[in-house]
Amino acid sequence: MTGDTSPPSTGRRGLIAFSWLWVGAPLAYGLYELVRKATQLFTG
Amino acid sequence: MSPPVAPAGWSRWLVPPAALSVHLSIGQAYAWSVFKPPLESALGLSGTQSALPFQLGIVMLGLSAAFGGTLVERNGPRWAMTVALICFSSGFLLSALGAATEQYWLIVLGYGFVGGIGLGIGYISPVSTLIKWFPDRPGMATGIAIMGFGGGALIASPWSAQMLESFGSDSSGIALAFLVHGLSYAVFMLLGVVLVRVPRTGRSPDGEPAALPGPRVPxxxxxxxxxxxxxxxxxxxxxxxxxxxxxxxxxxxxxxxxxxxxxxxxxxxxxxxxxxxxxxxxxxxxxxxxxxxxxxxxxxxxxxxxxxxxxxxxxxxxxxxxxxxxxxxxxxxxxxxxxxxxxxxxxxxxxxxxxxxxxxxxxxxxxxxxxxxxxxxxxxxxxxxxxxxxxxxxxxxxxxxxxxxxxxxxxxxxxxxxxVHARHHLPEPKEAADDRRHQSA
Missing domain, CATH: 1.20.1250.20 (MFS general substrate transporter like domains)
Known part of the structure; x- marks a missing residue:
């Protein structure tokens, strides 16, 4: 019903971690910059 | 081109990052304003002129999503992500050439027209695949991808600004920034092209039906x-x-x-x-x-x-x-x-x-x-x-x-x-109907 429900193999787990890190790292950078800017509403 | 079918054991949690790699890239469009002041001073443009590549890009997004949607469905998400990668990146490369030679029309053509096609095809590329992998949580799945489109501007805005600060805001600095953008986004989007898979028709890799039976409206x-x-x-x-x-x-x-x-x-x-x-x-x-x-x-x-x-x-x-x-x-x-x-x-x-x-x-x-x-x-x-x-x-x-x-x-x-009234529905394909009969038998 929902795709693969069996636990992924170690290789696949590594690939999942890598792919989420690939997209998560730049997104975290963007969010960090956003938070820095947003705090100006309260301090500026 | 036939869509890439997932092999046995493929995890559906590999599909959202594939979608995000495309949406986080094309979401850069909303950070175009970073390039406006440098372009205006380097090429002597008005505010209206410097906004033109973005505006044309958004028009092309709408047109290519509306007219390219059927092609995306027919050829699959890998084809769509490849087209998005090529168009979006080459849009930046053409713009780099335009900035380096101070030919503004090349920036409009590159970022606006060619890049805009990449925006539209890229935006819809993962939608139907995500819904097929997550029939139990389609809202969450498409929410992750479309959140990426919003996130793309958050990344690109400070990143592009820092790049222009390092390379300079003259035409050669802008050209270099466009070049780095084009190459970086090509590499980043490649993850989506490589990872994206569609679930096997009628069956998921562990042999369960891949999606709930539902209406089939073209x-x-x-x-x-x-x-x-x-x-x-x-x-x-x-x-x-x-x-x-x-x-x-x-x-x-x-x-x-x-x-x-x-x-x-x-x-x-x-x-x-x-x-x-x-x-x-x-x-x-x-x-x-x-x-x-x-x-x-x-x-x-x-x-x-x-x-x-x-x-x-x-x-x-x-x-x-x-x-x-x-x-x-x-x-x-x-x-x-x-x-x-x-x-x-x-x-x-x-x-x-x-x-x-x-x-x-x-x-x-x-x-x-x-x-x-x-x-x-x-x-x-x-x-x-x-x-x-x-x-x-x-x-x-x-x-x-x-x-x-x-x-x-x-x-x-x-x-x-x-x-939707049943007269708009297509009949269920024989293979899926047989599968369901076997499941219930």
């Missing part, structure tokens, strides 16, 4: 149903209401509290705009995931009904309380993002997964219309009010009344949405 039939046009109105009014705030957020908060004891500084207004971006992004994943629990029709009742209430509160009491103004604006922007992210799942509920990507592409013309309508309403009315000698919050009062009216129209359109 795109050409969908656009002839009242449901499609009701949803078109719903999306258009919801987006118009969001853009009404987003378009003039910084001057709006400044005007609202210009006569108060604590006026809003330009720095604080920039912080307000950043907070709105955060609410927009959070709404995409948060509200869209909530729709999996409470249903699509109900969540749009919230977006449109509570959205109208928020606008009413701003119109009546917004200038007397800064926290109330900020809170209402944040809620409206979260509904704006939520509306974008939930609509693919709504389409899937009504028309099934058969050509949901193509139907979604056609529905995005509502976004293009709202993109013109929202800013037009707010700016035109504010200008007329200013000419009449008004100032502060009264510049926006009439705009807010119109936004409330539009949201009520959207709310009514949502109430008219009913299941």
């Amino acid at each position: 795109a050409r039939s969908a656009v002839r149903t009242p449901q499609f046009w009701c949803l078109w109105i719903v999306l258009c009014t919801n987006v118009t209401a969001g853009i009404g705030i987003l378009e003039k957020a910084a001057p709006m908060i400044t005007d609202f509290f210009a006569d108060s004891s604590a006026p809003v500084s330009a720095t604080a207004a920039a912080g307000f705009v950043a907070l709105l971006s955060a609410a927009n992004m959070a709404g995409r994943i948060g509200w869209s995931s909530t729709s999996d629990l409470i249903g699509r029709k109900n969540i749009y009742r919230v977006y449109l009904g509570a959205g109208a209430l928020m606008y009413t509160l701003i119109a009546l009491f917004g200038d007397s309380s800064k926290p109330l103004f900020v809170l209402c604006a944040l809620v409206i922007l979260s509904f704006y993002g939520g509306g974008f992210a939930t609509v693919p799942a709504y389409l899937k509920d009504l028309f099934g997964t058969y050509e949901v990507g193509a139907i979604h592409g056609r529905l995005l013309t509502a976004w293009s219309t709202a993109g013109v309508l929202g800013p037009l309403i707010v700016n035109w009315i504010a200008d007329r009010q200013e000419e009449a000698g008004r100032h502060g919050a009264s510049l926006y009062g009439l705009s807010f009344v119109i936004m409330i009216g539009l949201l009520v129209v959207g709310l009514a359109a949502n109430e008219f949405v009913r299941p």
Whole structure:
């Protein structure tokens, strides 16, 4: 019903971690910059 | 080109990052304003001219999503992501050439026309695949991807600004920045091309049926149903209401509290705009995931009904309380993002997964219309009010009344949405029907 429900193999787990890190790292950078800017509403 | 089918043991959790790699890249479009001042001074352009590549890009997004949707469905997500990668990256490379040779038309052609095709095809590329992998949580799945489109600008805005600071804001510095953008986004989007897979027809890798049986409505039939046009109105009014705030957020908060004891500084207004971006992004994943629990029709009742209430509160009491103004604006922007992210799942509920990507592409013309309508309403009315000698919050009062009216129209359109009549459905394919018979036997 929902795709693969069996636990992924170690290789696949590594690939999942890598792919989420690939997209998560730049997104975290963007969010960090956003938070820095947003705090100006309260301090500026 | 046949779509890439997942081998046994392929995890569906590899598909959202594939989608995000594309959406986080093409979301750069909303950070185009970073390039405007350097382009204006380096190439001697006016503000209108420097906005042209972005505007053409958004027009091409709408057109390519509307007309390319069927091709995306036919050729699959890997083909679509490859086209998006090639168009989006080569758009930047052409723009680099344009900046280096000071040929402005090449930047318009590259970023606007070629890159714009990449925006449209990239935007719809993962939608139907995600819905097929996550039939139990389609709202969450498309919410993750479409949140990426909002996130793309958050990444690109500071990144592009830092690059221009390092390379310089003259034509060769801009050219180098465009070149680095084109190459970086090509590498980044490659993850999506490599990782994306469609589930095996009728069966997931562990042998279970891959998707719930549902209606199978082709795109050409969908656009002839009242449901499609009701949803078109719903999306258009919801987006118009969001853009009404987003378009003039910084001057709006400044005007609202210009006569108060604590006026809003330009720095604080920039912080307000950043907070709105955060609410927009959070709404995409948060509200869209909530729709999996409470249903699509109900969540749009919230977006449109509570959205109208928020606008009413701003119109009546917004200038007397800064926290109330900020809170209402944040809620409206979260509904704006939520509306974008939930609509693919709504389409899937009504028309099934058969050509949901193509139907979604056609529905995005509502976004293009709202993109013109929202800013037009707010700016035109504010200008007329200013000419009449008004100032502060009264510049926006009439705009807010119109936004409330539009949201009520959207709310009514949502109430008219009913299941699609069976005469629009295609018959279930024999293989899937046999599979279901075997499952139940």
